Amino acid sequence: MPSEHPAQAPSIAPPSSRAPARSRNLWRLRPYLRPHRKRLVIMFSTAILGVGVSLTVPLVTRAIIDGPVTRRELDLLVPLAFLALGLSISEVLLVWMRRWAQSRAVSDLEATLRHDLYVRLQSLPMEFHNRWQSGQLLSRVTVDLSTIRRFMGFGLLFLVINILQLVLVTILLLRLYWPLGVVVLVAAVPIIVVSLKFEKKYLAISRRVQDQQGDLATRIEESALGFRVIKAFGRREHVKRQFDDGAVQLYGTSIEKVRLASRFWTFLEVVPNLTLVVVLLLGALAVGREAITLGTLVAFITLMLSLIWPVQSLGTILAMAQEAMTSADRISEILDTRSSIVSGPEQLENPRGHLRFENVSFRFTPDSADVLHDINLDLTPGTTLALVGATGSGKTTLTALVPRLYDVTGGRITIDGHDVRDLDLQSLRSAVASAFDDPTLFSMSVRENLALGRPDATDAEIQQALEIAQATFANDLPWGLDTRVGEQGMSLSGGQRQRLALARAVLAQPAVLVLDDTLSALDVHTEALVEEALRNVLAATTGIVVAHRASTVMLADQVALLENGTITHVGTHGELLATVPAYRQLLAAEEEEVHA
CATH class of the missing domain: 3.40.50.300 (P-loop containing nucleotide triphosphate hydrolases)
Known part of the structure; x- marks a missing residue:
């Protein structure tokens, strides 16, 4: 009797642990975010409101300096002080709400991803598991998931917040005193250029580190399971040398990664500080010529200082983003694998065994x-x-x-x-x-x-x-x-x-x-x-x-x-x-x- 099933060989792709990172990255995980939309909306809404509140405080400070302090308008001091206090309390409450929504959403995301990864690994046929090293699979289920959780719980949020803060503060700086605002814009150009170059290099080296971690995990697992053979043949030193070679290779790649990141982070430390010195000098001259008020200069400096952390943290956040993208890609290699062995529709009732x-x-x-x-x-x-x-x-x-x-x-x-x-x-x-x-x-x-x-x-x-x-x-x-x-x-x-x-x-x-x-x-x-x-x-x-x-x-x-x-x-x-x-x-x- 001819078969209704076409004859075809299994089509499980070989592991691509040495393949370059693909473009799907974190966007591949969007279905896992949908069940948590409410919490994500609360998280980003409170974060954006928090940015708005924090940027309002320097403007209130400007009003206090130019009003009650400079012009002796003491009747405005109490209302402005209460306004500043209210803004501070509001910011604390918004941070609390943001962290509550953030922790629940990220924990649920990680748990769902881990569950789906395990189910997918169990559903894939023998051919898949024959081709993949167990250490590579283990590193994806543990290290890569943790990397994604850290980015989703910190990096993604602050990447959005910091970009929003950079844009809003730049607009406010230009409105307060456009010559100094232009100085800040000019200083941002080298940061953007260097960040784009850093992102490409860091993505490649992050993938190498994570793949080498998987290889090392495989060696550790094999040594643990085969310890009797190792001892019986007296090959402890040989296995130790193999482990050392892998560990040294991972160490070298990790150091290369740290050097790349440290150069970038140092650059991000230097540029804002140099810009601050230039702004202080030019701002003092502008106040001396009465081109701006003292309150405006204080507000300008305060707003500019609020940019230092977003700029300095940019290196850390971009590094986390690249690692998370690599991790998402490695996890997607499993989630996107389709089993060639699919369950059929028929049930075998009271099987006889013919x-x-x-x-x-x-x-x-x-x-x-x-x-x-x-x-x-x-x-x-x-x-x-x-x-x-x-x-x-x-x-x-x-x-x-x-x-x-x-x-x-x-x-x-x-x-x-x-x-x-x-x-x-x-x-x-x-x-x-x-x-x-x-x-x-x-x-x-x-x-x-x-x-x-x-x-x-x-x-x-x-x-x-x-x-x-x-x-x-x-x-x-x-x-x-x-x-x-x-x-x-x-x-x-x-x-x-x-x-x-x-x-x-x-x-x-x-x-x-x-x-x-x-x-x-x-x-x-x-x-x-x-x-x-x-x-x-x-x-x-x-x-x-x-x-x-x-x-x-x-x-x-x-x-x-x-x-x-x-x-x-x-x-x-x-x-x-x-x-x-x-x-x-x-x-x-x-x-x-x-x-x-």
Whole structure:
């Protein structure tokens, strides 16, 4: 039966951690700001009103100096003093309201972004995670999110406020005394030019720093997870040198970034101070010639002083903006990635486990050769198939196609007549359980690890699964099934981890059970006990068992020999042993390796 799905290779783009920053930057995050519009409106409104209030104070000061002080108009002193007091109280209240709205909006934004990033990472297929370093992903979820939060909570607001203040103050300065206002405008020209050049350079170097932080995080994570291998081979110094090389590279780039920023910030410190000296000199001469009043000069100087912090903070804010843009771009690389594996509309009701491979082929990328091709198998409910093949023949890849860890690129796989691509992923993966040769346990209790595939399992069912997998040792752990097994289950032996992973798959009571060389870490005695118990489990389900030993093959009703990416022979163990020399040689080689 022809497939309705076009044959296409997965299309997850490779990580672009070395790619230049793209133009979408912070604008990409605008959907996350929409739910917080009210708070953002309050935040910016109160900030703008605060700027207006702060700029009114110098004008009131001017009125006090030119009125009650200079012309002895004492009847105006009390009203003007109360006006100044009222303005000060108003500014305090506006700052409080701004900070309240700001903290809530930014915290909610960060929480939403972190949630969506985690959900997206969980939804992306195996191909994506195979291509990306875990340290790069970790740095995006932690460091980059924190960078965005800091900018949204401080930099963005003050960037808007400071630009508004610069414009308004410049207009007021020109109105108070335009010759001095022109001096201030002329001083602003080099600041604008240098700021534009700084922005481009800082953006590039910020991206390099953040990428190198991700690389260093990957080295740290790999060293932590592989510490037993490092110690066993005495490679502590070698790994340390690798870490030092990465740390020195990051240090050098960070110092380059600091030097760039420090030169720019120094420039921003010098120009306003030189301008202030010139304005004081020319202003004093203007007062002496009675071109302006003393109150006007005091107001002019006060307003100009209010520009020093916005100008000096411009370097910090622009640096934060560039880092936030780079972080937003790095986060967008994940958020914009679309999974090639999309949940289908159909539900698998009361699955029986009739599994079929129809002319299945698979390749990892559109340009690569087929890893699998012309795979045809028909497993009726209750059938167990042993999949045998040399290392690298594609056994693990074939089993990964059943729960759609990868999608076929040709042909189709059906369960009970449903193309797996048409099934809801939750429904499909509830019907298919897998146990892998390299078992993964999480930093949680044994009970929680076992119940991942079936949270509603009873204690009796958990114990039954442990007995089948010969994993009852879990009951003797310090706190029984509530004992935490540590990250990656490293507190357990390889065989113990493998048996718990097998118990987890058995506990799920799937319609299709995939065992990918799950017994490889067991001793011969334990393997025999597990196999005996598994016979009853496999009798009630459809099973695919990746096998290397003759004892494991004996669990199966049928055996399929995988050679050069395709199934070359299917039959019972006895039939293949008698008629297929390649099968006989493969099992003999495996047995020799086991007993070596």
